[in-house]
Amino acid sequence: MNETVALRSAVLKRSTTTDDVRERLADEILLGQLEPGSRLDEQSLAQRFGVSRTPVREALKQLAVTGLVEARPHKGVVVSAVTPERLAQMFEAMADLEAACARHTALRMDDSERHALTSLHALSREAATAGDFERYDQLNRDFHALILRGCHNDYLAEAAQSLRLRVTPFRRAQFLNPARIEESYAEHEALVAAILARDADAAQATMRGHLAQAGDASAEFLARPKHPI
Structure with missing residues (x-):
């Protein structure tokens, strides 16, 4: 496998992993398994999902765009309340x-x-x-x-x-x-x-x-x- 193909494969795998983490977290939030105000720690989530911190970090950024999570000073990323x-x-x-x-x-x-x-x-x-x-x-x-x-x-x-x-x-x-x-x-x-x-x-x-x-x-x-x- 040449470097270009290997790089594309790595990016695709990372993207798929990020999508999986994002969807699982979104489902848990919308189902109430993660309540508003709950802190989302990158390391803990990475261990729970069996992935590195990078896809978890990217998933949290994407969820922040949707409004499902937000970054708060001195508390990190927490689950938002959607009205x-x-x-x-x-x-x-x-x-x-x-x-x-x-x-x-x-x-x-x-x-x-x-x-x-x-x-x-x-x-x-x-x-x-x-x-x-x-x-x-x-x-x-x-x-x-x-x-x-x-x-x-x-x-x-x-x-x-x-x-x-x-x-x-x-x-x-x-x-x-x-x-x-x-x-x-x-x-x-x-x-x-x-x-x-x-x-x-x-x-x-x-x-x-x-x-x-x-x-x-x-x-x-x-x-x-x-x-x-």
């Missing part, structure tokens, strides 16, 4: 941006992108039928990312993607409720139909409605008594 108002505002802003993307996507997506969208949607059906939470969550991210790229407006897509990254843990939380996976898939079905029909108005309205439902489902899940997966 219903803040969550509602985040989903409202994201719905407006992604709805605008969906409108342009319906008009601008090329044939290869449309084929990729229908293929992803088919894979999502398999994951939804199997009740595969992790698989559906990943396919959902890919599905929405493809729609953002399909708008062929880099500035709009980048703005939407930036906000989407902040909301990712909360969007993921909704799928801890198995019934939400089926609902989400049905909403995707309507969205795909609008995009394939090049119906910009329907695509925009459907995306906004879809993300409103996602926000409500996330808020409902977070309001429930906390329990393990």
